[in-house]
Amino acid sequence: MTLSPTTMAAVRASGAVPNAEYLLNVEGIRKEFPGVVALDDVSFRLRRGTVHALMGENGAGKSTLMKILAGIYTPDKGEVRLKGADIRLKSPLDALENGIAMIHQELNLMPFMTVAENIWIRREPKNRFGFVDHGEMRRITARLFDRLKIKIDPEIEVRHLSVANRQMVEIAKAVSYESDVLIMDEPTSALTEREVAHLFEIIRDLRSQGIGIVYITHKMNELFEIADEFSVFRDGKYIGTHASSEVTRDDIIRMMVGREITQMFPKEEVPIGNVMLSVNNLTLDGVFRDVSFDVRAGEILGIAGLVGSGRSNVAETLFGVTPASSGTIAIDGKTVSIDSPNTAIRNRMAFLTEDRKDTGCLLILDVLENMQIAVLQDRFVKGGFVAEKDITAACEEMSRKLRVKTPNLQERIENLSGGNQQKVLIGRWLLTNPRILILDEPTRGIDVGAKAEIHRLVTELARNGVAVIMISSEMPEVLGMSDRIMVMHEGRVTGILDRAEATQIKVMELAAS
Amino acid sequence: METNVAAQGTGSALPGAKRRMPPEFSIFLVLIGIALVYEILGWIFVGQSFLMNPQRLTIMILQVAVIGIIAVGVTQVIITGGIDLSSGSVVGMTAMFSASVAQASTWPRALYPSLTDLPAIVPIGLGVGVGLLAGFINGQLIARTKIPPFIATLGMMVSARGISKWYTKGQPVSGLTEQFNFIGTGIWPVIVFLVVAIIFHIALRYTRYGKFTYAIGANVQAARVSGINVEAHLIKVYAIAGMLAGLAGVVTAARAQTAQAGMGVMYELDAIAATVIGGTSLTGGVGRITGTVIGTIILGVMTSGFTFLRVDAYYQEIVKGLIIVAAVVIDVYRQKNRKKA
Numbered sequence: 001m002t003l004s005p006t007t008m009a010a011v012r013a014s015g016a017v018p019n020a021e022y023l024l025n026v027e028g029i030r031k032e033f034p035g036v037v038a039l040d041d042v043s044f045r046l047r048r049g050t051v052h053a054l055m056g057e058n059g060a061g062k063s064t065l066m067k068i069l070a071g072i073y074t075p076d077k078g079e080v081r082l083k084g085a086d087i088r089l090k091s092p093l094d095a096l097e098n099g100i101a102m103i104h105q106e107l108n109l110m111p112f113m114t115v116a117e118n119i120w121i122r123r124e125p126k127n128r129f130g131f132v133d134h135g136e137m138r139r140i141t142a143r144l145f146d147r148l149k150i151k152i153d154p155e156i157e158v159r160h161l162s163v164a165n166r167q168m169v170e171i172a173k174a175v176s177y178e179s180d181v182l183i184m185d186e187p188t189s190a191l192t193e194r195e196v197a198h199l200f201e202i203i204r205d206l207r208s209q210g211i212g213i214v215y216i217t218h219k220m221n222e223l224f225e226i227a228d229e230f231s232v233f234r235d236g237k238y239i240g241t242h243a244s245s246e247v248t249r250d251d252i253i254r255m256m257v258g259r260e261i262t263q264m265f266p267k268e269e270v271p272i273g274n275v276m277l278s279v280n281n282l283t284l285d286g287v288f289r290d291v292s293f294d295v296r297a298g299e300i301l302g303i304a305g306l307v308g309s310g311r312s313n314v315a316e317t318l319f320g321v322t323p324a325s326s327g328t329i330a331i332d333g334k335t336v337s338i339d340s341p342n343t344a345i346r347n348r349m350a351f352l353t354e355d356r357k358d359t360g361c362l363l364i365l366d367v368l369e370n371m372q373i374a375v376l377q378d379r380f381v382k383g384g385f386v387a388e389k390d391i392t393a394a395c396e397e398m399s400r401k402l403r404v405k406t407p408n409l410q411e412r413i414e415n416l417s418g419g420n421q422q423k424v425l426i427g428r429w430l431l432t433n434p435r436i437l438i439l440d441e442p443t444r445g446i447d448v449g450a451k452a453e454i455h456r457l458v459t460e461l462a463r464n465g466v467a468v469i470m471i472s473s474e475m476p477e478v479l480g481m482s483d484r485i486m487v488m489h490e491g492r493v494t495g496i497l498d499r500a501e502a503t504q505i506k507v508m509e510l511a512a513s
Numbered sequence: 514m515e516t517n518v519a520a521q522g523t524g525s526a527l528p529g530a531k532r533r534m535p536p537e538f539s540i541f542l543v544l545i546g547i548a549l550v551y552e553i554l555g556w557i558f559v560g561q562s563f564l565m566n567p568q569r570l571t572i573m574i575l576q577v578a579v580i581g582i583i584a585v586g587v588t589q590v591i592i593t594g595g596i597d598l599s600s601g602s603v604v605g606m607t608a609m610f611s612a613s614v615a616q617a618s619t620w621p622r623a624l625y626p627s628l629t630d631l632p633a634i635v636p637i638g639l640g641v642g643v644g645l646l647a648g649f650i651n652g653q654l655i656a657r658t659k660i661p662p663f664i665a666t667l668g669m670m671v672s673a674r675g676i677s678k679w680y681t682k683g684q685p686v687s688g689l690t691e692q693f694n695f696i697g698t699g700i701w702p703v704i705v706f707l708v709v710a711i712i713f714h715i716a717l718r719y720t721r722y723g724k725f726t727y728a729i730g731a732n733v734q735a736a737r738v739s740g741i742n743v744e745a746h747l748i749k750v751y752a753i754a755g756m757l758a759g760l761a762g763v764v765t766a767a768r769a770q771t772a773q774a775g776m777g778v779m780y781e782l783d784a785i786a787a788t789v790i791g792g793t794s795l796t797g798g799v800g801r802i803t804g805t806v807i808g809t810i811i812l813g814v815m816t817s818g819f820t821f822l823r824v825d826a827y828y829q830e831i832v833k834g835l836i837i838v839a840a841v842v843i844d845v846y847r848q849k850n851r852k853k854a
Contacts, residue, residue: 362731
């Protein structure tokens with residue numbers, strides 16, 4: 001029997017909700033995005049009155065599953081049963097009305113409205129003239145806060161609240177919908193220890209009231225402190241569910257990374273030269289601290305870490321996009337001050353950014369214009385005029401070398417596949433003849449063939465004496481390509497591993513510490 | 514996004530494998546179409562030819578030459594994804610400044626009696642320089658304070674108009690030297706327009722300045738990461754736009770042989786209209802000077818044709834408004850189709 005969301009809401013309202021053991025029962029979910037299978041035959045159950053943690057590396061499929069539960073995505077295949085009844089959620093609002101509330105990592109409150117207005121938006125109590133009854137709104141907010149032991153003035157504008165308090169407001173809002181299921185996405189990432197303790201108190205309270213909580217976290221200690229059960233995902237697949245009292249930290253890490261490395265990486269030993277880049281105590285206030293490492297000519301330094309660990313921020317700072325607050329960068333033994341991408345390029349650095357669309361491609365321009373833009377800073381220009389013939393020849397040669405599939409250089413880059421766009425952007429940087437190449441997720445979202453070609457190319461660059469820094473969320477890629485792996489966690493370097501000693505488990509331990 | 518273009522790729526880049534029609538071609542066809550409609554309507558309603566009248570065509574092109582000079586600068590601003598609302602007021606301001614040092618000693622009420630009969634290069638230089646300064650201030654505001662170009666140039670629009678009124682307390686400046694007036698006579702304004710158009714056509718297509726302008730308009734983040742000093746470049750672009758508005762102010766004063774504080778009112782909108790009709794996209798990254806030149810001529814033909822058909826001036830403005838909106842709608846539609854493709 002499939003109930004429409006409205007019927008479901010009516011059933012809820014009548015109080016005749018079947019008292020099933022599982023609040024949520026998800027089976028055989030599949031979700032595809034162009035080019036990737038985000039979830040493949042995934043199952044998941046949430047018991048009444050429990051906290052259930054979702055664990056997994058970046059890209060394991062946690063977020064996709066959570067977004068399906070919250071009505072943001074609809075699954076391609078599979079069933080979602082809410083308290084025993086089949087349900088198909090069409091929107092986040094639909095989910096909310098069916099008792100599933102999600103608290104996003106980036107909070108969705110309106111800063112210039114009061115706490116009470118934010119909580120009751122769309123459902124404001126009205127007086128008999130049809131105007132909003134602010135007195136009543138204040139009273140019901142106070143009652144709600146009492147129940148949750150939250151101490152926030154309902155009349156204050158949200159913009160004056162700390163992140164922790166905003167989070168409390170979000171939770172109160174979710175509870176005000178009388179939700180049975182609460183989904184929390186890394187709720188503690190911006191909280192202090194005391195705030196976390198308060199949050200956990202509230203979570204335990206909600207749990208004792210029979211609410212089921214889906215809790216996404218990267219932090220092991222939280223798992224043991226708050227979660228009753230946990231499910232592990234890996235590469236879009238469901239690995240298993242266990243009670244958190246039954247396992248150890250190591251068990252979980254093994255479940256998270258326990259894949260076999262089947263992909264081949266063309267890693268070859270190349271002579272390692274002198275230190276090309278030396279970074280000392282690099283700090284960007286509030287983002288990362290005291291990052292120190294060296295990269296030698298011909299060496300590939302992998303940077304691993306979970307999303308939010310500060311990996312990409314370090315790359316951006318090295319390249320002058322967000323200049324450092326303190327610390328030093330030395331190239332070839334000489335301390336340099338890199339305050340903009342322009343000075344970075346002048347020091348023969350190159351930076352392939354993480355987000356191809358946002359910070360890489362000039363989407364509406366053609367392949368030639370995309371490829372030439374960086375090198376025009378100091379070459380192929382005479383008296384202000386671009387040496388069209390030379391630059392076109394150089395770009396043609398580069399696209400031949402990188403095997404860019406495009407009808408011609410006059411094709412708009414947006415008409416190319418992701419892999420070919422990436423090759424054009426790599427070409428953009430190779431034309432500048434860099435000594436230091438920073439690659440942030442160089443193979444994200446591109447097909448296997450192009451991936452292998454990019455790996456080969458990176459190896460070849462290393463052989464030619466380029467110092468390579470490669471950030472990647474894909475563990476096999478980092479392990480397969482790097483000479484050394486630097487692992488980051490919450491804005492700090494937690495360890496640098498040599499190729500010989502690096503294993504998935506070791507990297508994961510450092511990343512999740 | 515995974516289109517078959519990539520799949521069908523030959524694996525190597527073949528330049529010019531696919532010849533594309535220049536985008537100006539369709540705009541040019543629109544121009545021809547409009548002219549033909551007037552030609553036919555002319556024979557039906559007025560009993561004479563619209564096109565076979567060199568005098569009318571000369572007047573028409575003269576009327577829009579000043580708009581065209583401004584539009585060349587505005588095109589560059591819009592390609593970066595910005596907008597310049599100040600150009601009309603800058604025309605008024607620079608007309609006043611340049612005229613004030615272009616007066617002949619024979620004129621009894623010269624503003625600066627000691628600065629009369631100067632060689633024409635002085636007032637021209639002053640007008641262009643003041644325009645450049647206004648544009649430079651626009652650019653500084655936009656690049657340094659990150660306020661939207663709409664607001665920065667709106668402020669300049671109001672202030673520059675105020676300065677032109679304050680400068681002579683609202684009095685017109687007349688009695689200009691023959692030498693100065695010369696650049697406003699005959700076909701000279703058109704020549705100035707075409708020279709300016711050619712210079713910046715070349716600048717946009719063949720220089721690093723041009724490549725960077727398009728790159729910033731296409732994706733400012735990517736442009737920055739590619740090493741472009743976005744702030745410095747934007748200042749350049751707005752300064753050039755201001756300079757060209759200043760040049761337009763000089764030509765306007767020379768053509769009228771006098772300067773008034775109210776000169777150039779609404780010119781900024783005509784210039785934006787000519788640019789947009791010429792195929793420059795308000796979202797940035799797309800546009801060419803050749804298109805803007807044709808767009809300017811379309812504006813001229815429209816106005817001239819209405820007068821020719823003796824259509825009331827009120828209707829002219831109403832229709833002009835519709836055309837501007839239509840041009841933007843077409844642009845939006847084009848962008849949408851592009852994304853679907």
